[in-house]
Amino acid sequence: MELVNKKLDLEQFWAERQEVLQSWPTGRGVDLEEAIAYHKQLPASKVMAKKLAQGKREGITFAQPRAGVALLHEHIELLRYLQDEGGADFLPTTIDSYTRQNRYKEAETGIEESRAAGRSMLNGFPAVNYGVDACRKVVEAVNVPVQVRHGTPDARLLAEITLAGGFTDFEGGGISYNIPYSKDMPLEKSIRYWQYVDRLVGYYEENGVSINREPFGPLTGTLVPPSISHAVAIIEALLAAEQGVMNLTLGYGQCGNLYQDVAAIRTLAELAEEYLNRFGYSGRQITTVFHQWMGGFPQDESKAFGVISWGAVTAALARVNKVIVKTPHEAMGIPTREANAAGLKATKQVLNMLKDQSLPLTSELQLEMEMIRKETRAILDKTLELGEGDWAVGAVRAFKAGVIDVPFAPSRHNLGKILPARDNQGAVRFLDFGQLPFDAEIRAFHQEKIAERGRKENRQPSFQMVIDDIYAIGKGMLVGRPR
Numbered sequence: 332m333e334l335v336n337k338k339l340d341l342e343q344f345w346a347e348r349q350e351v352l353q354s355w356p357t358g359r360g361v362d363l364e365e366a367i368a369y370h371k372q373l374p375a376s377k378v379m380a381k382k383l384a385q386g387k388r389e390g391i392t393f394a395q396p397r398a399g400v401a402l403l404h405e406h407i408e409l410l411r412y413l414q415d416e417g418g419a420d421f422l423p424t425t426i427d428s429y430t431r432q433n434r435y436k437e438a439e440t441g442i443e444e445s446r447a448a449g450r451s452m453l454n455g456f457p458a459v460n461y462g463v464d465a466c467r468k469v470v471e472a473v474n475v476p477v478q479v480r481h482g483t484p485d486a487r488l489l490a491e492i493t494l495a496g497g498f499t500d501f502e503g504g505g506i507s508y509n510i511p512y513s514k515d516m517p518l519e520k521s522i523r524y525w526q527y528v529d530r531l532v533g534y535y536e537e538n539g540v541s542i543n544r545e546p547f548g549p550l551t552g553t554l555v556p557p558s559i560s561h562a563v564a565i566i567e568a569l570l571a572a573e574q575g576v577m578n579l580t581l582g583y584g585q586c587g588n589l590y591q592d593v594a595a596i597r598t599l600a601e602l603a604e605e606y607l608n609r610f611g612y613s614g615r616q617i618t619t620v621f622h623q624w625m626g627g628f629p630q631d632e633s634k635a636f637g638v639i640s641w642g643a644v645t646a647a648l649a650r651v652n653k654v655i656v657k658t659p660h661e662a663m664g665i666p667t668r669e670a671n672a673a674g675l676k677a678t679k680q681v682l683n684m685l686k687d688q689s690l691p692l693t694s695e696l697q698l699e700m701e702m703i704r705k706e707t708r709a710i711l712d713k714t715l716e717l718g719e720g721d722w723a724v725g726a727v728r729a730f731k732a733g734v735i736d737v738p739f740a741p742s743r744h745n746l747g748k749i750l751p752a753r754d755n756q757g758a759v760r761f762l763d764f765g766q767l768p769f770d771a772e773i774r775a776f777h778q779e780k781i782a783e784r785g786r787k788e789n790r791q792p793s794f795q796m797v798i799d800d801i802y803a804i805g806k807g808m809l810v811g812r813p814r
């Protein structure tokens with residue numbers, strides 16, 4: 332199938348839906364007209380796009396955890412606990428890894444093993460195996476919007492079932508849920524699968540139901556420079572808008588330097604609006620989400636709370652619409668519900684204490700914003716040129732050429748030539764630009780910033796800095812100083 336950034340026509344979409352809904356027995360439980368009616372009876376307090384709009388109007392930064400377990404009643408109890416004890420403003424349903432790879436048979440086994448063991452033997456909620464009615468039990472058991480969080484390159488059936496099940500937000504995208512999650516899924520395929528997902532959301536929107544879409548901002552979550560994640564997020568927003576998506580939350584994973592992270596959030600919304608309007612997609616609701624540090628965490632729970640709180644401070648000062656919260660069990664694995672709630676409570680304490688404070692627009696902040704604008708525009712404009720005006724084709728060709736290049740990505744479709752490293756203040760810079768389309772001014776800026784660190788550490792900038800930075804936060808630092 333020739334990839335083209337064009338809204339799927341309904342004939343094509345209906346035909347494909349028959350095949351998608353037959354790929355697992357629970358697909359038979361999806362009735363789109365009935366699902367639209369179900370959504371229309373949901374209270375506004377449970378509709379993500381509406382609550383985000385209210386938060387954006389009132390300048391509220393909402394907090395949301397990640398959470399998902401194998402058994403339906405345990406998952407419901409977990410979400411209720413995170414809502415009531417943790418104070419979650421939005422709830423997730425994190426989907427298990429088998430489901431993310433369309434391996435529903437193994438997910439089924441995982442459910443049976445969990446029942447036998449009396450605890451979750453899956454690392455998330457196997458929504459496809461449970462089907463529409465079970466999803467509705469989850470949505471009806473809580474009082475806040477629930478979002479599907481996962482990492483699925485082919486999320487067509489997962490979207491059909493969870494959206495019919497009353498979830499009002501769906502995370503991911505054809506690039507952001509491929510490059511960081513798969514070894515060998517061609518971008519032509521994953522982008523095309525996500526055009527289906529977005530066309531489904533567009534169909535809900537055309538029938539009066541608002542479903543929010545959230546491209547996965549952090550990507551590999553390890554020292555990803557803002558302009559790289561912004562370029563991917565904005566391309567996914569443009570592809571989604573073409574399919575009729577009207578509500579988008581664009582994301583960014585914390586890097587750790589305050590000015591750079593605040594600059595990243597402020598430029599993300601601004602650049603998204605700029606490109607969406609430039610390409611004729613006006614009237615979209617754009618919100619932002621900040622992910623607390625996505626890289627290696629300290630094992631020590633007190634130190635982990637330090638990292639979580641620093642993420643909360645940055646989210647508050649960036650005035651981001653939503654912050655995704657980490658837990659003090661991050662270094663160990665799936666958190667207990669108490670640890671998950673603790674991360675939420677620490678975050679909300681900081682958000683509440685900072686809601687009446689703001690960060691002045693200092694010259695450092697302005698410089699970081701200007702650099703991110705220049706870099707992101709350079710990547711996006713080159714991508715469109717490679718695509719000869721088509722964003723989907725451009726994205727595929729940009730990755731092949733290394734015009735978009737995600738650090739530490741497992742995908743063989745990612746060139747993997749760039750190298751990030753922190754500068755002396757911990758901001759993430761480029762040690763190696765790979766094939767990125769950056770001019771001499773941008774390159775000189777990064778080279779000087781890293782040279783400054785080299786002078787301070789009395790060592791030549793090298794790959795060793797990258798390695799030191801990857802382990803730094805887990806060891807209680809930000810910049811990976813030499814021992």
Ligand SMILES: CC[C@H]1O[C@@H](n2cnc3c(N)ncnc32)[C@H](O)[C@@H]1O
Nearest residue numbers: 397398399400425454455664665666
């Ligand atoms: C994107 C990776 C992030 O998702 C988190 N995560 C993945 N699965 C779950 C899960 N089932 N419950 C809570 N957190 C989870 C993981 O700890 C990491 O912070």
